[in-house]
Amino acid sequence: MGDDTAKDSGRLTLNPIAHIDIAGFLMLLIVGFGWAKPVPINPFKFKNRRLGTILVSIAGPATNILLAIISAIVLTNVQVTNNIIYSILVSSIWYNVVLALFNLLPLPPLDGSKVLASLLPQKLEYKFYKHERKLYGLLIIFILINGVDGVLTPIIYRVVNIIVLTV
Helix, strand or coil, rough: CCCCHHCCCCCCCCHHHEEHHHHHHHHHHHCCCECCCCCCHHHHHHCCHHHHHHHHHHHHHHHHHHHHHHHHHHHCCCCCCCCCCCCCCHHHHHHHHHHHHCHHHHHCCCCHHHHHHHHCCCCHHHHHCHHHHHHHHHHHHHHHHHCCCCCHHHHHHHHHHHHHHHH
């Protein structure tokens, strides 16, 4: 799509060390919720800035949904007799749906905020990014008040049921 920023910064690797954010890793160990380093992009290098940003931003959540679907296919079509494997597959479905929906929230720095901003008229997009820090604060408040599951739980159950019942 024209952007080589991730490649130039050494992020096109399967080596997990390149993707670890120290603060995110420590938070994962301490409170059970963490994050990885975001993959850097430069939207102005895309051939079509808005479309490129949308496609790159939905790639992660789409991958999470794909992984949930694959886990559901294995779970429903293979006789899983090992409780550990069964638990891993069920957890994979659940956590991948949670990650996909959480990352689609339209709050910075999540992917949903980049999708929303790219769909806004240019003046509103500028205002949206101008207030990015305040919106990031809303994300922190959302997590502290609701946890990741809180408000999203009914939606998560619906998506998980759709995935499991359609494969």
